[in-house]
Amino acid sequence: MRLLRDLVRTPEGAIGLGILAALVLVALFAPMLSAGDPLRIAGRALLPPFTDPAFPLGTDRLGRDVLAGILHGTRTSLAVGLAAALAAIAIGLCVGLTAGFAGGLVDEGLMRIVDAFQIVPSFLLALAFVSVIGASVPVVVLAIALGAWADPARLTRAQVLSIRERDYVASARVIGMHPAEIAFREILPNALPPVLALSAIIVAAAILTEAALSFLGLGDPNVVTWGSMIAEGRNILRSSPSLSIFPGIALVVTVVGVYLFSEGLTKALGGRRLEP
C-alpha cells in the first residue's frame, strides 16, 4: 500500500498507472462496450473514420468495426503481455535461485543455458516456436516467455550471490536457521525488488513481440489483435491508411503506459531502499 502511495507521487507513476488502469477497464468491459464478436461483419465495408456515429473509427475491408477490434484487442495485448512476463519471471526466478544457491557445476550448466538463450534473437526463437507448434494464444505466450526469461534469471542469480554474503544472512546461519528458511525468508524477499522493476520492461517487450508476431500472421487467428489489424490494413495502405494507424496508436499508448509505470515504480522503490 505504501508502495502504491509512493508510486502515485511520482508524475511518471501517476500517469502510467492512470493509462494502465484505463486499459484494464477497457479490457474487462470490452464485451459491454461493444457487444458481439469483433470479427463479425458489422456494416458497409471501408467506411472512413469519423463519418458514421455507429462506427466512430470506420470499418475495414470486410466491414468489421475498427473500434470494436481495438477495444477487444486490448484484452489480447494485455493478457498475452502479462501472462508471458509472468511466465518469464517465474522461470527466471526459479533458474536464478537454483543457480545462485547450488553453485558449482549446476550453476555453470544453468548459466550456459541462459547464455544460449541470450545469444539467440528472441524474436527468431518465438517465430520458430510458433511455426513448429502452431499458433494459439498459449503457444504465443510460451514463445514470448522463452525469449524473455534469461534476463530475470541472470539478475536473480546476481542478487542471490550478493545477498547471501550479507551480514544478516550470516547471522541467520549462526542462529541455526534452516537453509531453506534462509533462502525463502531472508534472501528471496530482498532479491525480488530489482527483478520486479525489470518485469514492467518485460511486459512492454512482450506486448510488442506479440504485435509483431500477429503482424506477420503468426498470432492466434481466432482472436482479434492489434498486430493482425495493422497487417490487414497494410494491404490497402494507399487508400485507407487509418486502418493501420489506429491500432498502432493503441499499441504505443499501452507500451508508453507500461514504461511510465515502470519508471515510477523504480523511483518509488529507489526512495524506499534503506539498506546500503
Next chain:
Amino acid sequence: MNRAIRLIRRRAISSIPVLLIVVVLTFLLLESASGDAVDAYLLSIGGGDATVAQSLRQAYGLDQSMLARLWLYVSSLAKLDLGWSVAFGRPVLDLILERLPNTLLLMGSATALSFGLGSALGIVAGAKPESIIDRALSTCSLILYAIPSFWLGLVLSIVFAVQLRWLPTSGIETIASGKAGLARAMDIARHLVLPVGALALIYMALFLRVMRSGMAEAWTLDFVLFARSKGLSRSRIVLRHVARNAMLPLVTMLGLQSAAMLGGSVVIESIFAIPGFGRLAQEAVSGRDAPLLMGIIVVSAVLVICVNLLVDLVYAALDPRVGASEPNS
C-alpha cells in the same frame, strides 16, 4: 595486442559449449514439428507415393534415429555445412551468405546512425539533468521507444513514399535498372532511407536514455565534483569527464542489443521487401523449411557472439582496467 588475442581465444573457447546448447535445443524444437522435410517437399511437388518418400528419407538420412541425425548435423556443422534447404533447393549456407550482406548493411547503418545521434542527444540531455531540454528529450525518447518498429516503418512509408512520393516503398534497389558503381550505390541508399530511419529512430531513443542516465549518475561522482572545484569550464566537464564515463555502458548496450536488432530485422525487411536475413527467416517459416530455419538460428547466434566479442575488444581498449585476468562468466 597480446591482451586482445588472449580475449579472443578465451571467448572462442567459452562460446563453443553455448553454441552447442543452441544447436541441440533448436534441433529438438524443430524435431518436435509434425512432418519432416520430405513431407514438406512432397507437398510442394504435389504428392508422391510411399516408396518415393522412403527412398528420399534414406537419401537425406531421415530414417535414422534422432540422436544419429543430431550427431550428423553437429559433425557437418563443424565442416561449415549447414544442410540443404528444402524450399529453395539450394545449400542453406549459400542462401544465408547471399542474404546476409543486405541485413548487415541495414543493421550497420541503423546502428551507426542511432548510436551517433542517440549519444549526442544523450549528452545534450544529460548535460543538465532535470532541465527543460532534458525533460523534453526524455519524454520524446520514451514515446519513440514505445513505438513498434514495423508500425513506424508503415507510417514512414505512408508519409514519405505514398503521400510525398520522395522515396521508394520497397526493395533494396531498382530492379533491372542497369545501374552500376556510384549510381547503384545511390539507388541502394535511397531504398535504405526509410527502413534504416525506422530502426534508427527507435534505437536512438534507447541509446539516448542509457547515455542520459549514465551522465546523470556521473554528475554525483567524486572526480566530477573535483573537476568542478578546480573551476574547469562546464563544457569541458560535460564532454571530458561526465560523457566519457557514461560512454562505457553505451558500448555494453550495443552488444546486448545486437540480438534484438537481428530479430527486429525480420519485420522491417518484411515491410520494405528487402531480401535479407530476416526475410529469409520468414520465408523459411512459411515454407516449413526446418533445415533453413535451423541454419538461420545458428548463424544468428554466431553473429551475436561475434558482435559481443567486438564490443568487448572496444571496451577493453576504452577501459584499461578490463584485464585479461578477469574470470569469464
